[in-house]
Structures are given as C-alpha cells and as structure tokens.
Amino acid sequence: MGFDPDPRVDLARAMPMREIVDRLPLERLRREGRELVGPCPQCGGRDRFAINIDRGVFNCRSCEAKGDGLALAQHVLGCDFPGALDHLAGRSVQIDPEEVRRRRAAAERARQKAEAEAEAYRRRAIADAVTIWRHARPAEGSHVIDYLRRRGIRLPAPPAALRFKPDHPCVRKIGGRLVTLHRGPCMIAAVQGPDDRLAAVHQTWIDLDRPDGKAEIRDPETGEVYPAKMVRGSKKGGAIRLGGGGSDILVMGEGIETTLSARVLQPIGPAVYWAGVDLGNMGGAMLRVEGRRHSGEPDLDDARAFVPPAWVRRLVFIQDGDSDPEATRARLLAGIRRAQANRPGLEGAIVHPGAGKDLNDILRESTT
Ligand SMILES: [Zn+2]
Numbered sequence: 001m002g003f004d005p006d007p008r009v010d011l012a013r014a015m016p017m018r019e020i021v022d023r024l025p026l027e028r029l030r031r032e033g034r035e036l037v038g039p040c041p042q043c044g045g046r047d048r049f050a051i052n053i054d055r056g057v058f059n060c061r062s063c064e065a066k067g068d069g070l071a072l073a074q075h076v077l078g079c080d081f082p083g084a085l086d087h088l089a090g091r092s093v094q095i096d097p098e099e100v101r102r103r104r105a106a107a108e109r110a111r112q113k114a115e116a117e118a119e120a121y122r123r124r125a126i127a128d129a130v131t132i133w134r135h136a137r138p139a140e141g142s143h144v145i146d147y148l149r150r151r152g153i154r155l156p157a158p159p160a161a162l163r164f165k166p167d168h169p170c171v172r173k174i175g176g177r178l179v180t181l182h183r184g185p186c187m188i189a190a191v192q193g194p195d196d197r198l199a200a201v202h203q204t205w206i207d208l209d210r211p212d213g214k215a216e217i218r219d220p221e222t223g224e225v226y227p228a229k230m231v232r233g234s235k236k237g238g239a240i241r242l243g244g245g246g247s248d249i250l251v252m253g254e255g256i257e258t259t260l261s262a263r264v265l266q267p268i269g270p271a272v273y274w275a276g277v278d279l280g281n282m283g284g285a286m287l288r289v290e291g292r293r294h295s296g297e298p299d300l301d302d303a304r305a306f307v308p309p310a311w312v313r314r315l316v317f318i319q320d321g322d323s324d325p326e327a328t329r330a331r332l333l334a335g336i337r338r339a340q341a342n343r344p345g346l347e348g349a350i351v352h353p354g355a356g357k358d359l360n361d362i363l364r365e366s367t368t
Contacts, residue, residue: 008089010100012070014107015088016114017056020069023088024076026051031173033125034118040065041076054118056111061279062324064286064294122234129191129201129233136163136188143185147206150213152364153260159243161190162256170205170217172226181226182217189256191231191238191277194307200233202240202256202277235281236304239274246270250308253318253359254279261359262318267351271316276335281306282317283331284338294330298338306335307342314347315339321357 021036029038029051040049040060051058051072058075059066065075073084139145140157142164148155168186171178184205191200205215205228214228239252242259249271253259259275276282284305289295298305308315317332319325329350336348353359 006085007097007100008085011103012085012088013068014100014104015069016107016110017051017053017069017072020072020088021051021053024073026076031176034121042078054114062327064288064327066288126199126233130198132165132168132188132201132203132232133163133190133198136165139164139187142166143206143208144187146208147187147204147213148257148260150208151257151261151360153257153264153360155243155260155264159241159260161192161241161243163188163190168203168205170203170215170226170230172230174219179219181219182215184215187256189240189275191233191235191240193234193238194309198233199238200231200235200277202229202231202235202275204229204256231277235277237281237306239276239306242273242275244271244273247272248311248313249316250274250312250314251316251318252276252282252306254282254320257360258318258320258358261363265359265363268316272312276306276317279328279331283333283335286331286334294327296330296333296337298334298341300338300341302338305338308339308346310343312339312343312346314349316349316351318359319350319352321353321361325352 026041029036034052034054036051036053037047038049039045040062042065043060043063045062048061049058056068057066058072070081070084070088073088074081077084077087079087139162144158144162144164148158165186165188167183168188169180170182171180182205184207187204187206189202190198191202193199205217206213207215210216217226217228218224219226240256242256242263244263247270249268251259251262251268251271252274253262254276256275259273263273285299285302287295287297287299289297315336317336319328319332332350336350340346340348353362
C-alpha cells in the first residue's frame with residue numbers, strides 16, 4: 001500500500017451497527033422484527049427506510065441509498081466519507097494498533113452474538129406462524145369470502161392457503177414492549193418456503209363495516225395508524241400459493257388481492273397464481289450501477305429472494321400501479337433476471353395494468 005491507512009477506518013468498520021445508530025441523529029424509527037424502520041433522513045416517506053442491526057446494513061427503497069455503518073453515517077449526516085469518519089471515530093488519529101485489534105475482536109464477538117440471536121428470533125417467529133395457522137379455521141363460509149367479494153373477487157372455492165380466525169390479536173412491538181393494538185376477524189394466509197413448508201403467515205385484519213373491508217389499526221396512546229396487514233415468520237423466498245393450474249405459467253403479484261384478481265380475470269389463460277408477499281421478496285437485492293438510478297440488475301449473492309420452482313417455464317410478474325413505477329419495474333426486472341439466472345430457459349414478463357391502477361381496481365370497475 002502506498003499510504004499509511006487511517007486506523008480510524010478500521011475502528012469505524014469494527015463498530016457495531018447499534019452503536020453507530022446511537023451516535024446518529026435518527027428519529028421516528030420503530031422496531032420491526034430485527035430492523036429499525038421509518039422515514040428516510042434524506043427523502044422522507046413513512047416506512048421506506050430500514051436499518052438491519054444484525055447484518056449491519058441499511059437501505060432506502062426510494063432513493064436507493066444503502067450500505068454499511070459508515071455509509072449510513074454519510075447518508076444521515078449528508079456528509080462525505082472523511083466527515084462520517086470524524087463523526088464516528090473522532091478527529092484524533094493517535095490510535096494504538098492493539099486497541100484497534102481489541103475493538104475488532106469485540107465487534108466480531110458482538111456480530112456472532114447478534115447472528116445467533118437473529119437465528120433464534122427467526123425460529124421463534126416461524127413457530128408462532130405454525131401455531132397461528134393451526135388455530136385458524138377453513139375460509140369457507142367465513143368473513144374471508146365476504147372480504148374477497150368486497151374486493152370484487154369471486155371464486156368457486158377459496159384457496160387452501162387462506163384461513164380465518166374470528167378474534168385474532170394484532171400485536172406489535174412498540175417502544176420495546178408488545179402492545180395489542182386490535183383484536184378481530186382476520187384472514188390468515190400461508191406463506192410457504194421453497195421447501196414447501198409453512199414459513200410465515202400473512203395476516204389481514206378485516207372490518208366489513210369499512211369500504212375497503214380492512215380494519216383500521218391505531219395505537220390507542222399515540223393515535224399512530226398501522227397497516228392492517230402484517231407478516232409473522234420468515235417470508236424470504238416464500239410465496240402465498242393461491243391456486244389455478246393447468247399450465248407451467250406462474251403469475252405472481254405482490255398482494256393476495258392483486259394476485260387473486262388476476263386469477264379471476266385470467267388475462268393469459270390457464271396459469272398458477274402465487275402472491276410474492278412484497279416487492280423486496282420478488283425482486284431481491286439489486287446491484288448499484290453507476291449512472292443508473294434503478295439498475296434492474298439482480299445481486300445474485302442474495303440467496304433469500306424468491307426463485308420460482310423448477311416446473312415453471314414462464315414467470316409473469318404483475319406490476320402494481322400504486323407505487324413509483326420506474327423503481328417498481330426495476331425491482332421486478334431484477335427478480336425476473338434472478339429467476340432466469342437460476343432457471344436457464346425460463347421466459348419472463350412483467351404486466352402493468354396502467355398508471356395508478358392495479359388489477360384489483362380494474363376488477364372492481366368491471367364488477368360494479
Ligand atoms: Zn431515501
């Protein structure tokens with residue numbers, strides 16, 4: 001090396017993410033599983049920004065900033081690399097190499113401990129999902145049917161992946177403690193992993209007195225509104241299998257409603273219909289390409305994203321119209337390209353119902 005490397009770089013890189021987060025002016029982040037989620041310090045929003053404490057990385061879905069603790073410090077403080085270094089490791093460069101080694105070893109121990117905790121958390125979450133699923137009853141004759149009809153979805157029989165719980169609690173960890181925000185009828189959907197096993201449940205709280213059929217979930221203390229949908233378990237690489245058949249075409253939308261709307265509308269003839277749960281799971285991690293805001297190039301090292309099973313010959317992703325179209329399309333394209341890299345010969349397509357619309361809007365317009 002031509003330069004004496006600045007020992008503070010090692011020091012800052014060895015710093016656990018939790019410690020970095022504590023040193024930064026981050027506000028309004030809430031704990032969601034093993035992540036801190038909230039508005040992006042640069043581009044705002046509500047839940048587009050996430051820090052994964054265990055993996056020591058962050059990302060923003062909208063401005064697509066991502067990286068390690070030093071990158072996070074630059075993003076939050078709006079400064080360059082030396083500025084972030086000053087902030088995290090101080091201006092002094094008089095650091096004993098022995099001290100650097102000691103801190104690095106301590107950081108490695110902290111990382112291993114966090115990894116073991118994350119794995120234990122994942123196992124507990126999957127066990128919870130299995131318990132919720134076992135206690136749920138068949139969707140036949142339940143509020144699930146009424147909820148789907150409200151969304152314009154009429155099927156001869158509900159998919160086996162959908163069940164119902166009449167009095168299901170909505171529990172969230174808020175400020176470090178578990179709070180029951182709501183109890184009521186809930187559609188429980190099975191998320192099956194690539195090994196076919198139940199890995200998570202997707203929960204939608206139903207309120208048929210409201211126009212969209214979904215319950216309003218509000219923290220009684222702060223008034224903050226939370227989504228009526230929540231996943232418990234490990235959704236990575238999984239899907240909600242919503243029926244269809246008679247072909248080797250797999251049609252996948254993000255949500256249950258969009259995917260079932262496609263099944264009802266049958267825009268491309270016989271196919272199998274699975275919901276991919278969210279865009280992150282369908283698209284996976286994307287590479288940053290210089291000069292392109294949304295690269296659409298999959299990070300093939302991301303082993304946790306969805307890859308279709310070997311029987312699929314054609315994969316069709318449905319692009320929802322309600323989010324940033326350019327960013328969404330790039331994520332879906334990355335997912336298609338990842339699938340094709342893993343399944344040679346696979347055909348891929350993205351269908352887009354039109355700006356600002358999703359298939360469920362179209363279905364509701366055509367049934368009312
Ligand atoms: Zn952002």
